[in-house]
Amino acid sequence: MxxxxxxxxxxxxxxxxxxxxxxxxxxxxxxxxxxxxxxxxxxxxxxxxxxxxxxxxxxxxxxxxxxxxxxxxxxxxxxxxxxxxxxxxxxxxxxxxxxxxxxxxxxxxxxxxxxxxxxxxxxQNGAEQLTFGQYTFETRPGRLLMSGVPIEVTHKEFYLALLFFRNIGRPLSRAYIHESVWIRETVVPSRTMDTHVSRVRNKLQLRPENGFRLVPVYSYGYRLEKLGG
CATH class of the missing domain: 3.40.50.2300 (Response regulator)
Structure with a gap:
């Protein structure tokens, strides 16, 4: 648009x-x-x-x-x-x-x-589909697939994962993540964000053998890295 x-x-x-x-x-x-x-x-x-x-x-x-x-x-x-x-x-x-x-x-x-x-x-607003390697995000139903297999995620986990994939290689600050995912929640405990990031990493199997790595950026936030090219 x-x-x-x-x-x-x-x-x-x-x-x-x-x-x-x-x-x-x-x-x-x-x-x-x-x-x-x-x-x-x-x-x-x-x-x-x-x-x-x-x-x-x-x-x-x-x-x-x-x-x-x-x-x-x-x-x-x-x-x-x-x-x-x-x-x-x-x-x-x-x-x-x-x-x-x-x-x-x-x-x-x-x-x-x-x-x-x-x-x-x-x-003009059918299900928007975004693909990153073996990961597919269907934004309208909020569905996430890995190699065609649905992954069970919460609403916040879906948008947190999508935020990382839309910013591959870019360090995202905690403040940026907070504003993008926890929209109307003024205070989000650090452990809450860390827990959600950990769940996204585990559920999506963001490991080197799958081509991606989700890593902390010291005293700043997180970065999703694409490996192997």
């Missing part, structure tokens, strides 16, 4: 782009409302994600004008501060479908975005 992101905060825009790109979407970012609206006159998008604090055009006007330019039913989500109750009311009145509260959490951003896209484009 093609997602337009309007955010004058470069750091936050980069975070959104990274999360949505890793999920397989095409992301186009804009730093101003004028740039976004100008592009929408030429080309549509499948979804709009925008920060509420845009300075060159009133955010309510951006939503209303985007709604006029985009196909009916195009999902729109905005991001605001925790104290922005008035912003939330105004945004919903202007036609936004959902909103997120700062600071952004990677997992929540991805889950809410995917849910909105599934509702808006039901015919």
């Amino acid at each position: 093609k997602i337009a992101v309007l955010d004058p905060d470069r750091t936050q825009a980069d975070l959104i782009t990274q999360v949505l790109t890793q999920a397989g979407h095409v992301v186009q970012t804009f730093g101003s409302g004028k740039d976004l609206l100008g592009q929408l006159r030429k080309d549509a998008c499948d979804m709009l994600v925008m920060d509420w604090h845009v300075h060159d055009v009133a955010p309510v006007d951006i939503l209303r004008r985007a709604k006029e330019k985009l196909p009916e039913g195009t999902p729109m989500m905005f991001i605001t501060n925790s104290s922005g109750e008035d912003d939330i009311v105004a945004g919903k009145d202007a036609g936004a479908d959902d909103y997120l509260i700062k600071p952004l959490r990677r997992g929540e951003l991805l889950v809410r975005t995917q849910a909105m896209l599934r509702r808006a484009y039901p015919s």
Whole structure:
């Protein structure tokens, strides 16, 4: 899916782009409302994600004008501060479908975005299948297979394993894992994360003879390594 992101905060825009790109979407970012609206006159998008604090055009006007330019039913989500109750009311009145509260959490951003896209484009959301060697992830039913044989995993184990496979070779910090898997849980004991990682390692048999190795990164987090090329 093609997602337009309007955010004058470069750091936050980069975070959104990274999360949505890793999920397989095409992301186009804009730093101003004028740039976004100008592009929408030429080309549509499948979804709009925008920060509420845009300075060159009133955010309510951006939503209303985007709604006029985009196909009916195009999902729109905005991001605001925790104290922005008035912003939330105004945004919903202007036609936004959902909103997120700062600071952004990677997992929540991805889950809410995917849910909105599934509702808006039901015919294009069959079971997404991702394959890494002998491991196959079917995201819609949350099913995991190894060499065609189902592996019994919990919801969190499934998404923890998928997170590692989508980031092969990249060290993932505990904070990143927390935000991506334990979305709404403010505090997750270190032993809880370690237990889930251990279960994923054992259930998926992430051992050198199977081509992968899940290792701790001292004082940081974990990394999934692909062996043998």
